[in-house]
Amino acid sequence: MKLEVRNISVGSLVTSSVPLVVFVLALLGGVITFMLVPNLQLAPMTFMQKILSVGLYALLYVVLTTAVMVFIAFVYNVLTGVLGLRGVTFDIEEVHQD
Secondary structure, three states, X not given: OEEEEOOOOHXXXXXXXXXXXXXXXXXXXXXXXXXXXXXHHHOOOOHHHHHHHHHHHHXXXXXXXXXXXXXXXXXXXXXXXXXXXXXXXXXXXXXXXO
């Protein structure tokens, strides 16, 4: 069976679990950046300042990444819907379990 994606719902990108997954990955990246990797510029920061830095980093990362995904979905919808280009196709086979 062939499936073609012709439209990506922008609302589903924002309200799905994708931003939450990006937030968890951003938290991990923030912890690695601000707490685990030694940096002389971060040495005078207290523990609470580092926690605040991790939170702000993760929040900004999620907002920017979600904005980029929404922009990409908008461009994809314009190219497939307005200009009539072909969308991404998936060739799916049914697996019969015995």
